[in-house]
Amino acid sequence: MQAQTFHTFPAPAKLNLTLLITGKRSDGYHLLDTDFRFIDLCDSIDIAVRDDGVIELLNPMPDVPADSDLTVRAARLLQHATGSPLGATLRVHKRIPMGGGLGGGSSDAATVLLALNRLWGCGLSREALMQLGVQLGADVPVFIFGKNARATGIGEQLTELALADAWYVVCKPPVHVATGPVFQEFSQRLLTGRASFSIMRSLSGATQKQNDLQPVVAEIYPAVKQVLNRLSEYGSPLMTGSGACVFLELANEDQANKVFHSLSGEMTVYVAKGLKAHPVSDGE
Numbered sequence: 001m002q003a004q005t006f007h008t009f010p011a012p013a014k015l016n017l018t019l020l021i022t023g024k025r026s027d028g029y030h031l032l033d034t035d036f037r038f039i040d041l042c043d044s045i046d047i048a049v050r051d052d053g054v055i056e057l058l059n060p061m062p063d064v065p066a067d068s069d070l071t072v073r074a075a076r077l078l079q080h081a082t083g084s085p086l087g088a089t090l091r092v093h094k095r096i097p098m099g100g101g102l103g104g105g106s107s108d109a110a111t112v113l114l115a116l117n118r119l120w121g122c123g124l125s126r127e128a129l130m131q132l133g134v135q136l137g138a139d140v141p142v143f144i145f146g147k148n149a150r151a152t153g154i155g156e157q158l159t160e161l162a163l164a165d166a167w168y169v170v171c172k173p174p175v176h177v178a179t180g181p182v183f184q185e186f187s188q189r190l191l192t193g194r195a196s197f198s199i200m201r202s203l204s205g206a207t208q209k210q211n212d213l214q215p216v217v218a219e220i221y222p223a224v225k226q227v228l229n230r231l232s233e234y235g236s237p238l239m240t241g242s243g244a245c246v247f248l249e250l251a252n253e254d255q256a257n258k259v260f261h262s263l264s265g266e267m268t269v270y271v272a273k274g275l276k277a278h279p280v281s282d283g284e
Ligand SMILES: C[C@](O)(CO)[C@H](O)COP(=O)(O)OP(=O)(O)OC[C@H]1O[C@@H](n2ccc(N)nc2=O)[C@H](O)[C@@H]1O
Pocket: 016, 019, 028, 029, 030, 031, 032, 034, 101, 103, 106, 136, 137, 138, 139, 140, 153, 154, 155, 179, 180, 181, 183, 241, 242
């Protein structure tokens, strides 16, 4: 086989700067009102086009078989939707912790859709890619949308959000949180009055940040609560997505570095800059 030419594409993590749950759809998915921000903590994906139609992942992760990996699923979905006869060899460099609420798998999938749409010459619009992406996960569309955004629906109705420069300290408690069970527990709590939909807060446009999944996760996973407590010594931390990661927004890089250095001996911690936009543009 001919030597393959690889192109490298970044896949940034996201933070949910606020996350309100406003309702539930008939299929069980929850309706959200959430502000997404991309940060410069990124995976990267090497992609080479091949002409035999095969989708191959060179370095599957130990606990995710290649066929289940969101990068492979994204490539196959695009192939199926467009009828492209081309294939791809993929290599994923993970930096974004998994099960952290940072959307790493979703971002990897979005980057593959954006990159292969271009490399295969499919010519799908951004909207069409977003519609494909949501089939892989509720967090995929925002990464294709490509801008920091307020999201409603299950995360697929997006409006651009202008955000000031900011730096973030992101801590990863030593637990892996699965998204589905956290939403299920939230729903259970609705029945017993221990949780409620944040409809009024959403409608009123209240600016105070909160994450409606945080009380659920902090109770089930004491490690998350501990990290929230520790970070609150420096400001007002919040959990991102369905956890487990917890972040603190700082006004400048110096402050972020100071907090980072005081925590780095104790836990897994990252310092990241908020991005203005997704680093992959689809050429539009
Ligand atoms: C919590 C967030 O990270 C916020 O950005 C996302 O809403 C989660 O998005 P995601 O990880 O892409 O989630 P998916 O893979 O689509 O969904 C996993 C499971 O979480 C539940 N789920 C997810 C998203 C949502 N809006 N409501 C839900 O109830 C569903 O049971 C679903 O089967």
